[in-house]
Amino acid sequence: MLEIDGIDVSYGAIQVLHDVSVQVHAGEIVTLIGANGAGKSTLLMSLYGTPGVRAGRICFDGEDITHVAPHSIAKRGLAQVPEGRRIFPAMTVEENLLIGTVAIGPAHADEDRQAMFSLFPRLKERRNQRAGTMSGGEQQMLAIARALMSRPKMILLDEPSLGLAPKMIANVFAALRQIAKAGKTIFLVEQNANQALALAHRGYVLVNGRVRMEGSGAELLANEEVKKVYLGGH
Template structure:
């Protein structure tokens, strides 16, 4: 198989004396959609944050496009093609939709800003309707769309998504995953951290299961959906 776009190899991460990730190894190849599922507190978000060095890996390696990045600055990582839609959305509440989107251009500059704004409005028509509205006045689903669109404004090679379905109504979750499916069809590489294992694995080419900071299972999305352990732990036994 080709060289991975992003690879973790035996990565250890600590918060002070507490070990949050233990010997984590995983790979993401260009054009793939990969999910990391697990219970709340399993270490999934920590893994995403460690890509940007917050917290830094204390052991092992994180390699992106053939370069070790575990000790690189967050700005270096962001300006070299990795963008994140964070857990809890974290939009700028007093800024308008358009201003929030323009914040996404900080890693790459504004040369393509107007073109990319139009692209985001085509992908997320709801945002076009609310382009001059303050983000704090929008629904949770609209804010989630804004967080994803803001990440896309940096023209990433790899898009990280941390719990995009969290706190959203089922119909909105369906809309969000339809958008992610469209991004994947258009060749975007997606790395998805999700508690909603059903939606995540149905979208994904491959997946990993994290338990207490360790990778316990991996396989194709279809294999993990059919795995009895996964069904019992994350899919209500179905």
């Protein structure tokens, strides 16, 4: 479904990604792990053209989207949950959810909103509350739900556990398992390597802008180098 083929990405004169290739098949959960500054978020942002790809290509669902405008990519069914959530704090939970339908129109908004309330009961409790007054974990749930309101074929998640309490991290990852069971394809960028690799079918390790390793989630969890560098040595 997603094929990233040998891309180079730069910020001005500074090259961040070097000949990066990643594949995500329909129905998979694939995770990308790596240290701060490895280029993980840059890779996700490059799928939407910011920053632009200097070399290589990106194909989604059989189409080359390397130089396609972001709004057109969203309409093709690629939804993003950015790092830091980026919900609209002055809007209510329900209003934020409706923003998620912009790419496809409001025809299924009521049905999908109820589905999101089933997936995240906390959002139903907070439906009329201003999003900016909720906890970080609740805002993360909202950001995921907003992305799902566009009925995407694939959802991109950038550091969904960042800054959350352990209990809320567990809740977010449990929700991701439910989303995957419902048939959504997930590409997950995450510093919490233990949680991410335990969840994923396959994973990639990004080091200084290059793919250093790849394998199944179980293989990477068992890899001695991954254990030492990303899993706290155990």
